[in-house]
Amino acid sequence: xxxxxxxxxxxxxxxxxxxxxxxxxxxxxxxxxxxxxxxxxxxxxxxxxxxxxxxxxxxxxxxxxxxxxxxxxxxxxxxxxxxxxxxxxxxxxxxxxxxxxxxxxxxxxxxxxxxxxxxxxxxxxxxxxxxxxxxxxxxxxxxxxxxxxxxxxxxxxxxxxxxxxxxxxxxxxxxxxxxxxxxxxxxxxxxxxxxxxxxxxxxxxxxxxxxxxxxxxxxxxxxxxxxxxxxxxxxxxxxxxxxxxxxxxxxxxxxxxxxxxxxxxxxxxxxxxxxxxxxxxxxxxxxxxxxxxxxxxxxxxxxxxxxxxxxxxxxxxxxxxxxxxxxxxxxxxxxxxxxxxxxxxxxxxxxxxxxxxxxxxxxxxxxxxxxxxxxxxxxxxxxxxxxxxxxxxxxxxxxxxxxxxxxxxxxxxxxxxxxxxxxxxxxxxx
Amino acid sequence: xxxxxxxxxxxxxxxxxxxxxxxxxxxxxxxxxxxxxxxxxxxxxxxxxxxxxxxxxxxxxxxxxxxxxxxxxxxxxxxxxxxxxxxxxxxxxxxxxxxxxxxxxxxxxxxxxxxxxxxxxxxxxxxxxxxxxxxxxxxxxxxxxxxxxxxxxxxxxxxxxxxxxxxxxxxxxxxxxxxxxxxxxxxxxxxxxxxxxxxxxxxxxxxxxxxxxxxxxxxxxxxxxxxxxxxxxxxxxxxxxxxxxxxxxxxxxxxxxxxxxxxxxxxxxxxxxxxxxxxxxxxxxxxxxxxxxxxxxxxxxxxxxxxxxxxxxxxxxxxxxxxxxxxxxxxxxxxxxxxxxxxxxxxxxxxxxxxxxxxxxxxxxxxxxxxxxxxxxxxxxxxxxxxxxxxxxxxxxxxxxxxxxxxxxxxxxxxxxxxxxxxxxxxxxx
Numbered sequence: 001x002x003x004x005x006x007x008x009x010x011x012x013x014x015x016x017x018x019x020x021x022x023x024x025x026x027x028x029x030x031x032x033x034x035x036x037x038x039x040x041x042x043x044x045x046x047x048x049x050x051x052x053x054x055x056x057x058x059x060x061x062x063x064x065x066x067x068x069x070x071x072x073x074x075x076x077x078x079x080x081x082x083x084x085x086x087x088x089x090x091x092x093x094x095x096x097x098x099x100x101x102x103x104x105x106x107x108x109x110x111x112x113x114x115x116x117x118x119x120x121x122x123x124x125x126x127x128x129x130x131x132x133x134x135x136x137x138x139x140x141x142x143x144x145x146x147x148x149x150x151x152x153x154x155x156x157x158x159x160x161x162x163x164x165x166x167x168x169x170x171x172x173x174x175x176x177x178x179x180x181x182x183x184x185x186x187x188x189x190x191x192x193x194x195x196x197x198x199x200x201x202x203x204x205x206x207x208x209x210x211x212x213x214x215x216x217x218x219x220x221x222x223x224x225x226x227x228x229x230x231x232x233x234x235x236x237x238x239x240x241x242x243x244x245x246x247x248x249x250x251x252x253x254x255x256x257x258x259x260x261x262x263x264x265x266x267x268x269x270x271x272x273x274x275x276x277x278x279x280x281x282x283x284x285x286x287x288x289x290x291x292x293x294x295x296x297x298x299x300x301x302x303x304x305x306x307x308x309x310x311x312x313x314x315x316x317x318x319x320x321x322x323x324x325x326x327x328x329x330x331x332x333x334x335x336x337x338x339x340x341x342x343x344x345x346x347x348x349x350x351x352x353x354x355x356x357x358x359x360x361x362x363x364x365x366x367x368x369x370x371x372x373x374x375x376x377x378x379x380x381x382x383x384x385x386x387x388x389x390x391x392x393x394x395x396x397x398x399x400x401x402x403x404x405x406x407x408x409x410x411x412x413x414x415x416x417x418x419x420x421x422x423x424x425x426x427x428x429x430x
Numbered sequence: 431x432x433x434x435x436x437x438x439x440x441x442x443x444x445x446x447x448x449x450x451x452x453x454x455x456x457x458x459x460x461x462x463x464x465x466x467x468x469x470x471x472x473x474x475x476x477x478x479x480x481x482x483x484x485x486x487x488x489x490x491x492x493x494x495x496x497x498x499x500x501x502x503x504x505x506x507x508x509x510x511x512x513x514x515x516x517x518x519x520x521x522x523x524x525x526x527x528x529x530x531x532x533x534x535x536x537x538x539x540x541x542x543x544x545x546x547x548x549x550x551x552x553x554x555x556x557x558x559x560x561x562x563x564x565x566x567x568x569x570x571x572x573x574x575x576x577x578x579x580x581x582x583x584x585x586x587x588x589x590x591x592x593x594x595x596x597x598x599x600x601x602x603x604x605x606x607x608x609x610x611x612x613x614x615x616x617x618x619x620x621x622x623x624x625x626x627x628x629x630x631x632x633x634x635x636x637x638x639x640x641x642x643x644x645x646x647x648x649x650x651x652x653x654x655x656x657x658x659x660x661x662x663x664x665x666x667x668x669x670x671x672x673x674x675x676x677x678x679x680x681x682x683x684x685x686x687x688x689x690x691x692x693x694x695x696x697x698x699x700x701x702x703x704x705x706x707x708x709x710x711x712x713x714x715x716x717x718x719x720x721x722x723x724x725x726x727x728x729x730x731x732x733x734x735x736x737x738x739x740x741x742x743x744x745x746x747x748x749x750x751x752x753x754x755x756x757x758x759x760x761x762x763x764x765x766x767x768x769x770x771x772x773x774x775x776x777x778x779x780x781x782x783x784x785x786x787x788x789x790x791x792x793x794x795x796x797x798x799x800x801x802x803x804x805x806x807x808x809x810x811x812x813x814x815x816x817x818x819x820x821x822x823x824x825x826x827x828x829x830x831x832x833x834x835x836x837x838x839x840x841x842x843x844x845x846x847x848x849x850x851x852x853x854x855x856x857x858x859x860x
Binding site (some may be wrong): 027030138148217295296298311312329330331334368 | 448453455459460462463465561567568569572573576577578579580581582647703705706708720721722723725726727728729730731733736738739740741742743744747748751752753754755759760761764
């Protein structure tokens with residue numbers, strides 16, 4: 001098989017431009033590694049004129065991206081537009097139904113429609129590949145699907161959103177608040193003008209759903225997931241975390257619990273010497289725990305032209321080399337309907353910060369509530385203060401059932417001496 | 431393709447036992463992920479009676495391991511005996527020549543004879559796979575070959591020997607000397623009775639040669655490599671390293687230099703906040719720097735039954751699924767004869783520790799020699815001491831050519847006031 005693999009690229013933003021760059025700069029290297037050339041047969045994007053750092057004047061331009069799906073000179077459609085619906089979805093569906101393989105970086109599309117798309121691919125024998133959808137340049141999809149395929153997975157946990165990790169890192173390093181750092185990140189282009197997709201955990205949720213499906217052999221289940229973002233994280237919490245030996249990270253975590261598979265996205269305190277604690281800025285990391293392999297850590301840049309395009313091109317190369325995997329490891333018909341667990345079943349340690357009036361008896365009231373719920377306290381912090389002021393009371397617990405913790409929090413919130421909604425952050429032992 | 435894949439396992443030590451365990455405990459899971467069962471058709475090892483934690487009574491036993499190579503009921507030979515020559519080599523050669531695929535964890539065999547074996551595999555269409563040869567459970571071979579295949583690699587650096595990393599970590603944590611910790615590691619089974627293969631860097635060299643060949647598209651070149659072990663590392667050096675903000679690790683490093691590909695295995699000082707600095711105990715880690723992806727870190731257990739068997743079984747699963755890669759990414763005929771560089775061309779920073787008589791003028795003599803070689807000093811340390819005693823003088827340099835550093839060291843060693851051979855450790859900026 002030495003005939004060129006002909007690809008069509010739709011979407012020439014950051015990742016599309018990066019993909020074109022690698023394909024043109026490394027044409028010879030890729031041809032050697034694949035045993036055949038990879039050529040760009042056509043491109044399509046919103047704006048033809050924009051400078052992308054690579055000469056596109058000699059590449060065939062299609063005004064209608066959907067034309068790629070039936071173009072006789074295209075073997076593989078590379079979808080880099082984004083969005084779970086609209087043209088991106090139509091394009092991928094039509095391409096697969098026409099037997100054209102698809103490479104995409106579109107996590108929303110895969111998280112929402114991945115199974116339907118995998119079925120289309122099965123029907124026509126096309127490949128559907130999405131390494132770039134999770135973890136940017138980190139080859140985590142391939143690792144779960146092949147390198148670690150001999151394992152039952154106990155837990156998959158990751159820092160999957162570079163924007164959130166950048167904001168949390170910068171808040172701590174520069175001792176500034178969330179809103180201020182978010183604005184700066186927007187100015188620098190690290191965060192979108194409408195940031196909720198990132199900072200409310202939606203993007204992490206999409207990626208986690210994909211990792212769960214690969215690790216546990218089920219369809220991506222974005223609806224069976226607890227999702228919290230980082231808006232409520234304050235510098236004050238970070239300072240208490242540091243005092244307790246923790247760092248705050250937004251994690252996506254899937255694990256086996258007695259109640260089933262538990263998927264959750266929320267800020268976590270992780271020990272300062274955890275490998276995830278030292279993942280800074282826009283870096284992503286995934287920690288996979290397998291029953292045979294133990295813990296394996298993957299860390300790299302989670303976004304950007306080069307890293308994401310590295311994963312896009314790796315998928316293209318697999319197709320060029322004739323390497324074929326099922327998109328979700330198992331054939332669609334064999335994907336299990338696993339029981340998913342709610343957060344009630346979660347057992348972990350908790351950090352709780354209370355703003356209380358500084359008067360005798362408050363701590364006794366709070367600890368009484370913990371006693372009633374049989375929650376065992378691990379540590380307690382209260383900083384020096386002026387008499388009569390509102391003070392911050394910080395408590396951490398031993399392993400506790402989430403439902404008990406929520407009941408305790410509700411009872412504590414109702415105390416007259418508690419001035420604000422109690423702030424809880426889960427502590428992940430990782 | 432739903433017929434079972436029939437494997438024969440030769441060698442039932444730690445890794446062989448672990449492989450049998452995964453194959454029996456996860457039989458159903460593997461069959462689902464591969465689309466066909468994987469069955470153990472026969473086994474062979476030195477001792478039939480030993481307890482391996484898994485029932486082997488119903489598996490066909492072959493007294494002669496070489497019989498596997500022509501056994502009609504075996505599709506894949508899994509070689510877990512070890513050793514670059516002898517029965518292991520014969521077995522792998524005969525199996526490949528008979529068209530049977532081979533999975534091996536044998537780094538010495540692959541580093542020395544990998545190309546000849548790959549040629550045999552090409553001739554008969556057999557697969558030759560060796561994920562378990564490097565990094566234990568870390569899927570680094572697959573990552574270089576597929577997940578990161580779109581990149582030109584600038585540098586590959588790794589902690590590749592768990593025994594050395596365990597010794598260095600324990601020396602520092604328990605404030606004890608090399609000899610003492612080595613003895614303890616031997617008693618615990620973490621180091622061999624004849625430890626030179628590990629502590630003198632030979633094992634790391636084998637693994638690095640394999641990573642180099644995958645990253646740079648050349649034959650493994652064990653002879654074009656500078657190899658130093660960890661015997662000369664003292665607790666005193668570790669203490670100075672800590673004072674300077676470094677940690678000492680044995681690294682295998684391959685990089686592009688002006689003079690060609692430079693492969694080296696030696697103790698390095700790495701910054702305390704480098705991701706490699708926090709790789710402790712028996713863990714391994716590989717840091718790959720690609721021109722598109724940037725830096726990607728892989729970390730996991732570098733040895734042991736579960737981790738290594740995880741990689742062995744992953745290779746078996748690839749074969750079961752019909753996934754085929756060239757063993758060294760490129761066909762053998764296309765592997766390049768790259769120019770390899772000698773250490774003379776290395777440029778890095780250096781740490782130098784001198785035992786000198788405490789009298790006026792010593793520092794002036796030493797710095798004069800550095801000046802003559804145009805070596806620029808970065809820092810200087812001398813601890814408080816009793817007058818008249820031998821004192822430790824520690825110097826670090828800015829980036830310097832190795833050849834200049836060696837000349838300076840020779841001149842310094844010849845000074846009357848220098849009491850012992852100067853001790854140099856390279857500082858790796860990673």
